[in-house]
Amino acid sequence: MIEASKSGGKADIIRYGMVGGGEGAFIGEVHRHAVGLDGKAVLTAGCFSRSMENTLSTGEALNIEKKRLYPSYPEMAKAEADRTDGIDFVSIVTPNNTHFAIARTFLENGINVVCDKPLTTSASEAEQLLKLAAEKGLLFCVTYTYTGYPAVKHAREMVKRGDIGEIRFVNAEYPQEWLAEPIENNPDNKQAVWRTDPKQSGISNCLGDIGSHVENLASYITGLDIDSLCARLDKIVEGRVLDDNATIMVNYTSGATGVYWSSQIAAGHDNDLSIRVYGSKGSLSWRQEDPNYLKVTYLDKPKQILSRGRDEFYPRPTSVIRTPSGHPEGYFEAFATIYTTFIGALVRKKAGETLTENDLDFPTPVEGSQGVKFIEMCVESSEKGAIWIKF
Ligand SMILES: NC(=O)c1ccc[n+]([C@@H]2O[C@H](COP(=O)([O-])OP(=O)(O)OC[C@H]3O[C@@H](n4cnc5c(N)ncnc54)[C@H](O)[C@@H]3O)[C@@H](O)[C@H]2O)c1
The missing domain is CATH 3.30.360.10 (Dihydrodipicolinate Reductase; domain 2)
Structure with missing residues (x-):
């Protein structure tokens, strides 16, 4: 059995949570399929919608424990940060105006972030996220999909x-x-x-x-x-x-x-x-x-x-x-490559390894800003x- 811990080690299970992507949403499901394609992380928590009813039905369909389905993202960030088996990263797949506050909340709680583009709705907010991620020593990926092909x-x-x-x-x-x-x-x-x-x-x-x-x-x-x-x-x-x-x-x-x-x-x-x-x-x-x-x-x-x-x-x-060749690869695979590179970097960072240029070949808040x-x-x-x- 793989022993999971927050402290690190190659054998760790990588857990992630999602904000947005509830029933009826577009890109959240694409993110989940992309992570699932390589199976390097497990979805264990979510606040999929502003509606708790939607979060509960989406979470239930995804087999997530009920106690890890949250009515709001601040509650999710706090509760997950307090758990010994809390999420390693969060995926933010909500409308643009909400990215900044959600990403900042998770970073402040010591949780790595994947956020869809555009990173924020103002350059000063994007700069703040860039700075905060660096100060906290956390990894941050901005999902510019097409870089994954x-x-x-x-x-x-x-x-x-x-x-x-x-x-x-x-x-x-x-x-x-x-x-x-x-x-x-x-x-x-x-x-x-x-x-x-x-x-x-x-x-x-x-x-x-x-x-x-x-x-x-x-x-x-x-x-x-x-x-x-x-x-x-x-x-x-x-x-x-x-x-x-x-x-x-x-x-x-x-x-x-x-x-x-x-x-x-x-x-x-x-x-x-x-x-x-x-x-x-x-x-x-x-x-x-x-x-x-x-x-x-x-x-x-x-x-x-x-x-x-x-x-x-x-x-x-x-x-x-x-x-x-001849077996088409497309959108899901490109997304999966971005996630798998990001998750690989996370695993190596947790294990104390030095990250190479290839390890870091995913879009970051530098590109996001x-x-x-x-x-x-x-x-x-x-x-x-x-x-x-x-x-
Ligand atoms: N990388 C890409 O190729 C790509 C493609 C499409 C969309 N996007 C980006 O993804 C983001 C989402 O776009 P979409 O088309 O999936 O939107 P959508 O409207 O389909 O989904 C947004 C989801 O966020 C939820 N939500 C909103 N506020 C929330 C909050 N405070 N807490 C929890 N959930 C909340 C909504 O309930 C909904 O489930 C946008 O920023 C968009 O630019 C990127």
């Missing part, structure tokens, strides 16, 4: 190693059509209601929800830092207070430039995140709706389509491949008439 990791390695030369231009986009009509007027459409409401979503809807993935993906693959940006945020559907379409030009500190577009009114697009990176020796192209392939073109060679699992990837991306700052800067630029502003 093997082909994305291979693209990052290729750029790092100079395979496509010096980066000249980045073009990334995330078009969706699901808010092409004012579906938020139907109160049953909870995901649309809170995303279009500034009290719950923050200062941006489209840019915060999916433009943040564009910024993070471009940053993860290219390693480029934004120097200045010029943004235009549109409110296309009548009556909307927040943006539903966003176009941004960026200058990177390296001298390269880029254009990012995110949209929720783009008829015909489901979840069409894609990125093209152009270098002095060639280019890379990846699309999340066809995520097992990476297109590479060198200036003097024919176009190549690298197949995940078939064609040679660098060691880190190879290490996160799960199935042979950068993402929130990006949203703030874009809103500022747009409100001032789409002017260039320094990042």
